[in-house]
Amino acid sequence: MSRQFQTGCTIEVEHSDESLHAHVALDGEPAMRPGDAIQVHGDPIHVAFGERRTFRRTATVTRASWIERTWTRLTAGLEFGELYDVSFTPRRTL
Template sequence: MNGPLAWLTGGRTVEVPCTVDIEQTFDSLHAHAIPEGVTLRPGDRVVVHGAPAGIPYGQAVSFTCRATVYRAGWLQRVWTEASAILELADLYHCGFEPRETP
């Protein structure tokens, strides 16, 4: 939806180059996808095209491919930020409860 209400409901997409870094070694197991030329905001989704599903153990690779960024609308950004704050508050609540004594 790229109409006049796209700022509110989202639906805009952006095609950008993306740097993908994958490592599966004794020291590290990670995969990072970094879209270039775009600032990600809360609620945005990124789909990377052409990235391998995995690499053999002991290897680290880095390459460039394409990514599609699905922009969140204002409502989704607000909802994402609010739910993140509530989730964080829930972690604080669990971490500081007094220990029960028998």
């Protein structure tokens, strides 16, 4: 089984008085486990104050090894389904 796979994703970003957040939803909603990492690819996202926008991107999911999952559970102290990492990587421009 491969430790990495690519999938599409939807990113919702809000920048307002009520909230400043970014939510990532992976296509097909694959089960995420402690220590798994998601890297979202594409151009930088800019949302002006008072806006809420939705973007489509490609993401790479890297599955944690057994030891990484165990270590994450032991050190984080959070619920099982809440332990994963999301990062955004802007596309390089020449």
